[in-house]
Structures are given as structure tokens and as C-alpha cells.
Amino acid sequence: MARLSQSHRRQQGLLANCAQVMRIFRRHRRPRQGRITSAACIGASERCSASMRCQAISEPAMPSIRYARPSDAKALAALAEETFRDTFGSVNAVEDMNLHCRASYGEAVQLAEISNAAMITLLCEEGGNLTAFAQLRWSGAPGCVSAKSPGEIQRLYVAKRWHGKGVAHDLMAACIGEMERRESDVAWLGVWERNPRAMAFYRKFGFVEVGDHVFPLGTDPQRDIIMARSVAHRYPGA
Structure with missing residues (x-):
């Protein structure tokens, strides 16, 4: 039983290490082409909104x-x-x-x-x-x-x-x-x-x-x- 517990602990440790590696990988990998992450999407929306506001200011109203x-x-x-x-x-x-x-x-x-x-x-x-x-x-x-x-x-x-x-x-x-x-x-x-x-x-x-x-x-x-x-x-x- 003691050997089994130790083995179980080792397995848990390996799983924890794997999870940490996956978290690091996900954090640093580049998004696949054609997809935008949520953060990038929010940023794009903010840029679009700012661009639209600038366009509305710079383009004169119709006479x-x-x-x-x-x-x-x-x-x-x-x-x-x-x-x-x-x-x-x-x-x-x-x-x-x-x-x-x-x-x-x-x-x-x-x-x-x-x-x-x-x-x-x-x-x-x-x-x-x-x-x-x-x-x-x-x-x-x-x-x-x-x-x-x-x-x-x-x-x-x-x-x-x-x-x-x-x-x-x-x-x-x-x-x-x-x-x-x-x-x-x-x-x-x-x-x-x-x-x-x-x-x-x-x-x-x-x-x-x-x-x-x-x-x-x-x-x-x-x-x-x-x-x-x-x-x-x-x-x-x-």
C-alpha cells in the first residue's frame, strides 16, 4: 500500500508538471491563422471604434x-x-x-x-x-x-x-x-x-x-x- 501511495503521488506530480507545461505552452503559443483570441478581438473592437469616431469627426456632414x-x-x-x-x-x-x-x-x-x-x-x-x-x-x-x-x-x-x-x-x-x-x-x-x-x-x-x-x-x-x-x-x- 505504501508503494502504491508513493506511485500515486508520483503520478500526481507528473500530472501537475504536465499541466504546468501545458499552461506555459498555451500562454506563449501563437494563435492559429484565421482565428482571433478574445483579448485580440477586444483590442480590434476598440481600434475600430476609435477609427469610426475619428472618421465621423474628420468627414464633414452633407450640406x-x-x-x-x-x-x-x-x-x-x-x-x-x-x-x-x-x-x-x-x-x-x-x-x-x-x-x-x-x-x-x-x-x-x-x-x-x-x-x-x-x-x-x-x-x-x-x-x-x-x-x-x-x-x-x-x-x-x-x-x-x-x-x-x-x-x-x-x-x-x-x-x-x-x-x-x-x-x-x-x-x-x-x-x-x-x-x-x-x-x-x-x-x-x-x-x-x-x-x-x-x-x-x-x-x-x-x-x-x-x-x-x-x-x-x-x-x-x-x-x-x-x-x-x-x-x-x-x-x-x-
Whole structure:
């Protein structure tokens, strides 16, 4: 019995040593590929949460859209000229750009447009600053636009720093909504023939080419493509 007890004690000792070795092995072994230990998972969650918080802080909120007021005329004039020059300045003569901007933009010019009952000016605003705008008007349409009550999207421009953030999409949707409220059956616009990016954007909203007209940029008579779409129809890509 004494020998058996001693043997039993030796077995217990061996088992204890084995258990200690296994504990050490588990503590120091690397986790298998494709699996994450609980501690690592918690750490990853903390990093993800911190990253998401930083992303939320660094990414600005989407601008809100509202109607222009007379007090917006000065800021609107500045944004309108800035965006027009950013869009077309590098591919047109400086003097033609200057002539067009002097005639088309200025506090008094934009104030008259905001006050015009046959126009609507929509502004995108973020943090008190204007980021984009659109102007709609109801003053007839070229003969190539077949409609009973056409409405024109005269201008739609987004500040360069807001390109690619969905602002133009939201603004265009707001324009179509205004056309519906005014009971227009067709929306139309003119786009420079050398601006394929803009034409591709309009096509996503269902606009198709229906004709052309001349747009005088200073002393340069340029060709604009006329595009139109039904206001009531819903387009999947828009």
C-alpha cells in the first residue's frame, strides 16, 4: 500500500508538471491563422471604434438644401463665379471668361435672379458656407424641347472641394422635385459639347440629347447640347 501511495503521488506530480507545461505552452503559443483570441478581438473592437469616431469627426456632414434669400446674393455671386471659373477656366480664353463673368455674376445680378418670380435658386449649405447651387427658370424652351410646361435647369454647380460626395446628386433630385411642384412635364438643360463628364451625370437622371443651341462665352459662340427628360418618370440610375 505504501508503494502504491508513493506511485500515486508520483503520478500526481507528473500530472501537475504536465499541466504546468501545458499552461506555459498555451500562454506563449501563437494563435492559429484565421482565428482571433478574445483579448485580440477586444483590442480590434476598440481600434475600430476609435477609427469610426475619428472618421465621423474628420468627414464633414452633407450640406443641407434650402431656398435662396436676398441676403444670400453676395455669397451666391462669389460661389457662382468661382465654380464657373473652376469648371471652364482652363479650357477657354481668359478674356472670354472675364467678359462672361462680369456680365453674369455680381451681387446685384444674383439678387435680381433670387427675386425673380419665374426662377428658383436652391442653395447647399454646410456650416454657414455655401457649397453648391442650382437655378431653375420657367421662361420658355427651344423648339427641340417638346413639352406643354417645360422647366429649365439653368445652372447646377458644386464647389470643387465637394466633388464626388453626392452633393450634385442630391441637388439634382431637389431640382426635379421643384419641377414636379411647379407641374412642369419636362425638364431641360444645356451642356457644353466638350463637357462629357456633365453629360454622363445628366444621363444617369434620364436626360437625353434632343438638340443644340449657341451659348455665347464672351466673344466665343460655343455649342451647347440640349438635354431633356420627363419630370414624372422615375429613373433607376438617379
